Amino acid sequence: MTPAPVIIAIDGRSGAGKTTLAVELAARLRMHHKVSLFHLEDIYPGWNGLAAGIERYVTTVLAPLRKGDAAEWVSWDWEKHYDGRSNVTLPAEIVIVEGVGAAASDARPMLDAVVWVDAPDDERRHRAMARDGSSYEPFWDGWAAQEDKWLETDDVPGHTDIRVLNRADGNAPDDVLQALNYLPSLSPVLSPELSARRGLQLKAERIAAAPDPAALFQALYATSANAVWLDSSNAAVASGAAAERSRFSILADDGGSFGQSVMHSSGATRLSIGCATVETTGPFFRWLDTVWGRKAVRPPAGYDCEFTLGWLGYLGYELKRETGGSDVRAGTPDAALLFAGRAVVLDHRDAAVWLLAVEAPDADDWLGRARGAVQSAAPVAQAAGAPQASGGPAHPAGDPGVGHQTLEFSSRDTEDEYKGKIAIAQEQIAEGNTYEVCLTTTVTATDPGLDPWESYLALRKRNPAPFASYLRFGELTVASTSPERFLRITSDGGMKAEPIKGTRGRAADPGIDEALRRGLESSLKDRAENIMIVDLLRNDLSHFAVPGSMTVSRLCAVESYATVHQMVSTIDARLRPGAPRAEAVAAAFPAGSMTGAPKISTMGILDGLESGPRGVYSGAIGYFSLNAAADLAVVIRTLVMSSDGDGGRTLSLGVGGAITADSNAGEEYEEVRTKAFGVLSALGAEFPEG
Secondary structure (H helix, E strand, O other): OOOOOEEEEEEEOOOOOHHHHHHHHHHHHOOOOOEEEEEHHHOOOOOOOHHHHHHHHHHHHHHHHHHOOOEEEEEEEOOOOEEEEEEEEOOOOEEEEEOOOOOOOOOHHHOOEEEEEEOOHHHHHHHHHHHHHHHHHHHHHHHHHHHHHHHHHOOOHHHOOEEEEOOOOOOHHHHHHHHHOOOOOOOOOOHHHHHHHHOOOEEEEEEEOOEOHHHHHHHHHOOOOEEEEEEOOOOOOOOOHHHHHOOEEEEEEOOOOOOEEEEEEOOEEEEEEOOEEEEEEOOHHHHHHHHOOOOOOOOOOOOOOOOOOEEEEEEOHHHHHHOOOOOOOOOOOOEEEEEEOEEEEEEOOOOEEEEEEEOOOOHHHHHHHHHHHHHHOOEHHHOOOOOOOOOOOOOOOOOOOOOOOOOOOEEOOOHHHHHHHHHHHHHHHHOOOOOEEEEEEEEEEEOOOOOHHHHHHHHHHHOOOOEEEEEEEOOEEEEEEEOOEEEEEOOOOEEEEEOEEEEEEOOOOHHHHHHHHHHHHHOHHHHHHHHHHHHHHHHHHHOOEOOOOOEEEEEEEEEEOOOEEEEEEEEEEEEOOOOOHHHHHHHHOOOHHHOEEOHHHHHHHHHHHOOOOOOOOOOEEEEEEOOOOEEEEEOOOEEEEEEOOOOOEEEEEEEEEEEOOOOOHHHHHHHHHHHHHHHHHHOOOOOOOO
């Protein structure tokens, strides 16, 4: 008897392309493994024998193979319509079983992975008739009725690990092979395939150019279902410390040979790879640790950006369930990332464009298209979507904003309700349960038909920021103008957090504006808020930092943006060699500037005070690079456009402020309005009254 094999079942209705997929997948796996292949069509006892065939398959084929024994079974003679010759299927390192019923309920306990293959009904019939039309056509309806009856009582599609929409374009075998790599139960046997996935080669081109980023994004990704633009939209006006944060912009989608996307909600991770989708369960940060944190590529010579392709997108606030917070279900995914196997990086300081692509059969074609798009994009100075080149406040309140639709936002909390919650937070502070509570609320509106792209261009023009971003994941759009870095981890292990605490609105009059800036700079209350969060983040980073490496290089510095002045501090540290980088991110998540201190107990207080989940707001947006670097911004000043479940969309904007013992309820509520102004005014909307 040999060791028990890994058994992969490929199931689906007739004509979905299971047989071709199984044969091609077996051929790819045979590069590194011994593989046996079994087709259920060889064992069905006639055209009315689906149920009996499944029973035969489970008892005479699957059961012995599961034990590592040879399977002895009797084939069906389709010409004589009777039992045929005896056959033997030997166990191997991997066994693929394919056919209708391969993953039936009695079979599933003996399987290591289940693949369900889908295809439209008309395509399935066409494929089946093209292959076996002369013998199959008279029996198609009868066989389909048996499949219907079987699936009424056995929800195989609902118990699958991987689902495939088989377009018969030749991509399914490669997509499924990549998807299998993400199943923890298969990772030991698929270690050669996993090693190949990590041994990537990077192709890079540098172009001396300064194209309009918006025009370039549209040229390359206007039709992409999933696309990300990490947009340093204030690059033209940034100076000092803000200039470092504003040097690079990244544009990418999930197209090409290596393109993937992932959604995580409440402990379930759903990864899409071409036509295949794989689902796993478990904590998101544990999953992230399996796909990021090891150096897989080398950066090209002369390239200063830390992003060398990888995962881009957002982490939602409700991932706090994995970092000491309670389990709250959000209406949007808790995380949405795409894997970019090719991307465009704009170096605003050096007026250069870098084209990056993982070595693949389609890499050169994409590099050619991207090169053409860069050359045809208008210069930034002439672009309608370019950020304002002024250091003062942008756009007065009377500017009508984007479009002509009337937007009426409503608030989750009225002014009185929010002030009442401030009082409760201060009671918690007085009782010693917390020192600072970052109390938030949400304003929402029914989307009257805004164009997400035009809305983002209006936001970036109104409120340029170093961590602005435009994320599109199907029907979900995130348009952010965040100025705040959450956490940066460089390839060589440097860590940096730059929390913001303390906000004042801008004024059109230079004298008044300067007085507002000085007032923030000298505010004892705002300095106290900021210092408390600095201490919290020092603690968060210390879990994975080299002892003695922690420094605070800036404390309570004031930076000015288009609509606000902000108080910012900088904490630096060195990551311990060999420390798990995903866990280092988790240790600091969510950003302390969005919770208060101490973090865990304060998150519990916030769950009781706030009347719903935060969703994307208060999470993080950024990248996890193939060179083990990451750069993440705090999700603030962010409009989320998502499906309402009834064919429409909802607009939402999260806003809040830090409550301390010295907080004045009226001033805190006015700060909430100030923070909302940059986004709402760009849409031609106002903060709701009442």
